[in-house]
Amino acid sequence: MTNWILGDRFDTVYPHKGSIKALWETKWKFCCSKSIYPFHDGEFEDFEPIFESLIANNINDPFTDAYTNTFSPIVDRLEEEATKALNNGHPDRASDLFRRAAVVLRISRFPYVSPTTRPDNAVKRAAFDRQKDLYLKAASLWKPALKEVVIPHSRRSGKDGSSIPLYIRVPEEASASHPVPVVLLMTGLDGYRPDNSQRTHEIINRGWAVVICEIPGTADCPSDPADPESADRLWTAVLDYMAQRPEFDMSHVAAWGLSAGGFYAIRAACTHRDFLVGSVAHGPGSHHFLSPEWLAKVNDHEYPFTITDCWAEKYGYATTEEFIQNSQKKFSLVETGVMDQPNCRLLLLNGVDDGVVPIEDSLVLFNHGGPKEGRFFEGTVHMGYPHSLPVAYTWLESVLSPNATEVKN
Structure with missing residues (x-):
């Protein structure tokens, strides 16, 4: 048996385990507020209503379609605002909004996308494909x-x-x-x-x-x-x-x-x-x-x-x-x-x-x-x-x- 440097924590169940509510309140809410992994490049205002909805609807399994689909309305709004900004001659604003939408999609398809599309991962694969599309729209405006x-x-x-x-x-x-x-x-x-x-x-x-x-x-x-x-x-x-x-x-x-x-x-x-x-x-x-x-x-x-x-x-x-x-x-x-x-x-x-x-x-x-x-x-x-x-x-x-x-x- 290995004497792990992690010590007693090797046998510990970390406090964010068990529900989306626990994850958000003990770990992810802080990460999101500071725009650190996995919320890097994201905005707290985009995610707070999403996690409030997940908690209210008792959606705890990230591998379900219900989890991924909860993120879609925010993505739709950000994409619509980005497209409008681009059409109105504001590329920097558009790039920022496309980027934010791509970050929301990142968490929606979290934690894993397989190279093989199967019925049980099709929704996450679709979210990833959309993430790439919106991200490239943002990154095409960089210099x-x-x-x-x-x-x-x-x-x-x-x-x-x-x-x-x-x-x-x-x-x-x-x-x-x-x-x-x-x-x-x-x-x-x-x-x-x-x-x-x-x-x-x-x-x-x-x-x-x-x-x-x-x-x-x-x-x-x-x-x-x-x-x-x-x-x-x-x-x-x-x-x-x-x-x-x-x-x-x-x-x-x-x-x-x-x-x-x-x-x-x-x-x-x-x-x-x-x-x-x-x-x-x-x-x-x-x-x-x-x-x-x-x-x-x-x-x-x-x-x-x-x-x-x-x-x-x-x-x-x-x-x-x-x-x-x-x-x-x-x-x-x-x-x-x-x-x-x-x-x-x-x-x-x-x-x-x-x-x-x-x-x-x-x-x-x-x-x-x-x-x-x-x-x-x-x-x-x-x-x-x-x-x-x-x-x-x-x-x-x-x-x-x-x-x-x-x-x-």
Whole structure:
């Protein structure tokens, strides 16, 4: 039995569990009022009436159509106001309203969208498709604009799909004669391409381009979720495409994996070490998070809803029980020997009190392969917010723009 650093909280049922009312009043209302995960870029005024309605109607299961549909009237109103502002010659106002509508849709399709549309997830898939549409309307009005590019999956094999959708944002000054560094952003279990506005602003402001790609088993990713090596083919195809863009400096490419994407940032630091100058694994799982012991308790911890069912589908298992019993041996970066390879520079970031993936999943990596770097924040939970973000940007500056004037966060 593991002596978890989380201590007594490993066996604790966190207070937001059990109902939407408990979640809103003990956890999400505060997050929403501060526009922090998962409400980043959102407005409290948009969400308060939605959660009042969910509570009043005793809608507690986020996986139901009733939950997702409760958000639609606010989205309709915001979209209507945005369209009117655009038609009246107010693009900044329109962009802001489209963005807000997209954030409302994010929470409506939370916590997970499968790449496979089935009758039981069709409403969430429709909400996600609408989120993308409204988000791109907002982002098309930015300077520089964020754009969607769909590329062929040139390295596809087995059950991989044929195309890879990306979001790309490039500084206006980038050109063949002035190529810029690039951040390859690997998204998470519940955060996808349209959920990273502030990160793209920060990256662009540093003179870098950003390419955003979803991870296997989520959203629109074409990779076979059941094949541990499908992610390797995915990143190779994306990097091949990036190399065809003369405005990208391919000698200065860094990966940044977020939450579940951190798992892939660690893997890529080994499998694609010759193509990356560095990789940030932010809130990453690697080994212990797939153990039956951890999985037996994780649904009681800080994640807003049940997470094991989402993980099971994300990793390509037919049932949650199969996932719990078999996933560690198949996917663990320690069990499979991936971490015994050399790696490029790799920064591990997380909160010590993470109840989604244990901090042990970062610590164990220091005993395998090449040297690692890490910064772990006591008293903080998954991802180590807000303290981890300045560290991530400062570290990325050291690998992507080592000779540039310091940028203040």
